[in-house]
Amino acid sequence: MSNRVYITGVGIISAIGNNVSENLSALETGRAGMGEMNYLQSIHREKIPVAEVKLDNEMLAVASGLPAHFTRTALLSAIAAQEAFSNASIPGFTKLRSGFISANTVGGMDKTENFFSDFLSKPAKGKLRNVVHHECGAATEIVASLLGIKHHIATISTACSSSANAIFYGARLINQGMLDVVIAGGTDALTKFTLNGFNTLMILDNRYCQPFDENRRGLNLGEGAGYIVMVSEKVAQTLPSIPVCTLSGYCNANDAYHQTASSPDGTGSYLAMKGALEKSGIRAEEIDYINLHGTGTQNNDIAEGTAIKLLFEGHYPPMSSTKSFTGHTLGASGGVEAVYSVLSIQHGLIYPNLRFETQMKELPFTPVTTFKKNEAVQNVLSNSFGFGGNCSSLLFSKV
């Protein structure tokens, strides 16, 4: 197959670590990233736990090489994207046609919401530099220029499936011969806007979330960024060693049921997973691990679980929601979880679903609860479903 898309690098920052190795060690030791808000200023501080990246903007600025007054969304993106880029170390990069395809849901809202309180008092008030990077595309522009990428830049915003769609769009541009190398994923910072928004939907857990548990109460919001570097077969041949992981399948489908809720039978989730399998030519029984969307809300987990039940009947693979570690990083989640999926294949790992206690009565399976090493992991399915019925699944395979 000549149009394989290889994954040559990964980069991540999340509530459980500022780089790949810190994330891996937290996953292995079962250390979750939720806690009381430290950097986000909100009246809900004592009631609603969140999964913050454990660095303030000054420290993020140092780590990213950007000014500290930039949006947290851009700072997080810069750190993870640069790690992925250096991890990939592609020879002759500047001569290749490259793309940076990112995703987020609220752009520079972390700064805009501060601007807005001043602006409301008087339209001439509020520092313009706090709103200049409001648009979702702004963080992408900033990071693309850090990476020296000009050939193609794009930002996708499809709620919680945003970065899964960014990865899959990037892979298609490589497949079509438009680009040789793409850094794709997503970023989102915690903001009062999203915290209060999800709070109005009454789906935030005031304890640490318990995805796929009968007694689940809701989700914890998180923040972070995750990117993978994809290259064409031709570029892969020039690398010192051929990468072990490929993006073998993907699918985007719409639930078309409700603006925020998933359909009870998980139509969108089912179509996305099924489409990804079909695209890759891999059978359901060949999947070795599913990184669940698994937000911990009543609605998501039953919809996703029902779709898995239908598609994997009789041979349920090990599965878990790493949101039990990172919280739900919204537009970044598809990128963060793509990184975990690639690492799963590269190192033979399966991650635990923390705090799981009671099997959901509607489902004949339970998630994995312990960290597993040295597993034969050939194919990993990663799910990202969200608002607006936007459902996407990515399938990663070992060469």
Place this chain on the structure above:
Amino acid sequence: MYLRAAATISPKGSFEQVLATTASVPGIRLACAEPDYSKLIDTRMIRRMSRIVKMGVAAALQCLNEAGEMMPDAIIAGTAYGCLGDTEVFLQKMVENNEQLLTPTAFIQSTHNTVAAQIALLLKCHNYNNTFVQGGFSFENAMTDALSLLKEGQVKTVLTGGIDEITDTSHAILKRFGLYKREPFTTDNIFQSRTRGTIAGEGATFFVLQSGVSGNDYAQLMEMETFYKPASLVEIEQHISAFLKRQNINRSDIDLIISGENGDMKNDEVYEKLYQSVFTGIAHTTFKHLCGEYPTATAFALWLAANILKSGKLPVGLLLKKKPSTVLVYNHYQFTYHSLYLLKAC
């Protein structure tokens, strides 16, 4: 690829109204002429929709109706600003109520994918659904995605469009950034002003793109191209020349260029220089006096090009030697986002 259908909700209304337009509009911003939505959208769904969502959904439905295709294989939207109205409503309440007594509706409709998602929901369409939000490339990204899906061959019909709104708040903020003119002007003298600043605009424009010819298409889209942050005018010229060369097109083959002058003297200088170099001697017209300046305005330009090619009719004041059969759209948004579209009559 073929433009099977095209629909816009713009400050000018229909193509006939664009053709008839001689009236000059005074003011600081061009607002869309909105239709009676109750004729287009299920009233039970309208009650939650903000203005931009209604505009986007209505333009999309008009477009699908025209194509007679109510189940596209993909729905792809581009929007730089997203749903500003609802974002502001929620932000304002959050600030004023100090994070208390907030309601969910504005929040859930504030997400950037609302328009594409609402279209899917109305059509009960489970197919591919995507939303791009890359500033002045938001519509171009959506088009790139649409064309690549068609080229991959697994889909035949794609609904794609560009949507952006101006609200009182966004207008006030962007004005502080110096984007808009401060002195009084009208839409007919905007290009003669020789001052900085443009006129704010907005719009929702959708297309049905198909890989096969239908016999009733607006135009054939030969190719599109984007380039990002060119370092100099020479680099812009190189990109344009290379694009035309790849399409085997000479200057003399182009009957009309629709270009993105917006009344800001610095912005327009780029076009003036190109009309003295790579575009020398080609007839040209503008479009932003009709729709104003906004990040996805190229969707309106493409709509205008498609209508001119289909009807053979030209906007007032534009005289050509023959009925146009080849039209090039060129735009740059704030010197950063450049795009080219080459269209041919069917």
Place this chain on the structure above:
Amino acid sequence: MADLKKQIIAQLNLKDLKPEDIGDDQPLFVEGLGLDSIDALELIVLLQQEYKIKLANAEEGQSVFRSVRTMAQYITDHQGKAAE
């Protein structure tokens, strides 16, 4: 109950309805007025804002918001003693 109907219409932006169009016992959700889960969340805020009554969780709404009458009854039962 007429006041409550007015408040419901305003909160949910049910522009084409008048208070008298909503029957006291007409189901508010699905087959009745056609409201959905987001409307339920809006009604929870309405109770909080207008009547200072706080529902513990969204599920409780299912029985409270069955009809205008059940809502009015709930308000009468809980008014004054809902302070947290």
